[in-house]
Amino acid sequence: MPELPEVEHLRRTLEPLLLDRxxxxxxxxxxxxxxxxxxxxxxxxxxxxxxxAGRRITELRRRGKYLAIVxxxxxxxxxxxxxxxxxxxxxxxxxxxxxxxxxxxxxFDDERGGRMIFRDPRRFGRLTLIDSVASLEEFxxxxxxxxxxxxxxxxxxxxxxxTRRSIKCALLDQAxxxxxxxxxxxxxxxxxxxxxxxxAGALTRTEARRLAESIRATLSAAIRAxxxxxxxxxxxxxxxxxxxxxxxxYGRAGLPCRRCGSILGDLRLAQRTTTYCPRCQRNxxxxxxxxxxxx
DNA sequence: CCGGACTCCTGTGCGC
DNA sequence: TGCGCACAGGAGTCCG
Numbered sequence: 001m002p003e004l005p006e007v008e009h010l011r012r013t014l015e016p017l018l019l020d021r022x023x024x025x026x027x028x029x030x031x032x033x034x035x036x037x038x039x040x041x042x043x044x045x046x047x048x049x050x051x052x053a054g055r056r057i058t059e060l061r062r063r064g065k066y067l068a069i070v071x072x073x074x075x076x077x078x079x080x081x082x083x084x085x086x087x088x089x090x091x092x093x094x095x096x097x098x099x100x101x102x103x104x105x106x107x108f109d110d111e112r113g114g115r116m117i118f119r120d121p122r123r124f125g126r127l128t129l130i131d132s133v134a135s136l137e138e139f140x141x142x143x144x145x146x147x148x149x150x151x152x153x154x155x156x157x158x159x160x161x162x163t164r165r166s167i168k169c170a171l172l173d174q175a176x177x178x179x180x181x182x183x184x185x186x187x188x189x190x191x192x193x194x195x196x197x198x199x200a201g202a203l204t205r206t207e208a209r210r211l212a213e214s215i216r217a218t219l220s221a222a223i224r225a226x227x228x229x230x231x232x233x234x235x236x237x238x239x240x241x242x243x244x245x246x247x248x249x250y251g252r253a254g255l256p257c258r259r260c261g262s263i264l265g266d267l268r269l270a271q272r273t274t275t276y277c278p279r280c281q282r283n284x285x286x287x288x289x290x291x292x293x294x295x
Numbered sequence: 296c297c298g299g300a301c302t303c304c305t306g307t308g309c310g311c
Numbered sequence: 312t313g314c315g316c317a318c319a320g321g322a323g324t325c326c327g
Contacts, residue, residue, distance in 0.1 A: 233320075
């Protein structure tokens with residue numbers, strides 16, 4: 001489930017544990033989680049050019065759901081957690097809570113010691129080695145829209161144009177805004193009072209403004225709570241996120257809306273379960289084509 | 296341009 | 312207890 005808030009919280013918890021430290025050596029136990037920028041059959045596969053071995057970490061950056069571990073002199077380890085990926089720092093002597101599906105281990109041999117592990121049962125996650133920060137920015141620029149945490153209404157209007165695709169599908173498109181996944185798409189649309197099937201290009205200026213505000217507020221609140229743990233998510237120190245009890249719609253189909261008490265409905269959009277409040281999120285179909293005597 | 300199906304994986308929970 | 316199935320936080324590709 002790692003979406004923007006989980007990756008940002010991970011970044012914040014890992015940064016003090018990694019910053020200014022030199023990676024002593026790297027053990028790759030499953031080479032197929034490693035890629036090189038620019039292609040799936042890249043030569044780095046299986047021989048990941050060290051994955052920062054011998055390098056000093058200078059910075060942890062994030063854009064959308066990507067986490068970039070930047071080393072002195074240029075190389076960048078780009079991490080995408082997919083559905084079940086975890087990056088976990090283990091102090092000296094500490095065992096991983098689970099030792100299965102650990103694919104990569106970075107060891108530190110300075111006086112603080114310890115190691116970082118990449119664990120990913122489903123293996124949808126990817127580690128990508130990129131040669132420089134400039135290449136990283138280019139990689140991101142090609143794939144990602146503006147970071148959803150600082151998204152503005154104008155960004156949405158520009159990305160949507162006159163498209164008739166549903167707003168829910170558009171929000172899941174990382175080229176529209178980077179970092180929103182299934183949980184926070186539903187939560188943001190609920191907060192904005194917008195039905196998930198509304199054509200994205202049909203949003204009014206007011207709705208776009210309210211949606212951008214709702215996205216920022218939804219993501220910020222989730223970061224403050226340390227992210228949402230459904231099953232696999234842990235932060236850099238192995239802690240669960242605390243945001244799950246705050247969710248208004250995700251995972252609550254059939255339960256009463258926290259705002260109005262109506263029973264939350266669900267539908268399937270882009271193969272993703274979509275939960276919404278039929279009252280708080282006005283159905284654009286019924287308002288666009290009102291039934292005689294209705295509404 | 297778009298929605299939808301399908302793919303990559305493992306784990307879990309449910310109905311039977 | 313076991314089995315088969317649907318489904319899960321992501322995202323790329325292909326097809327119509």
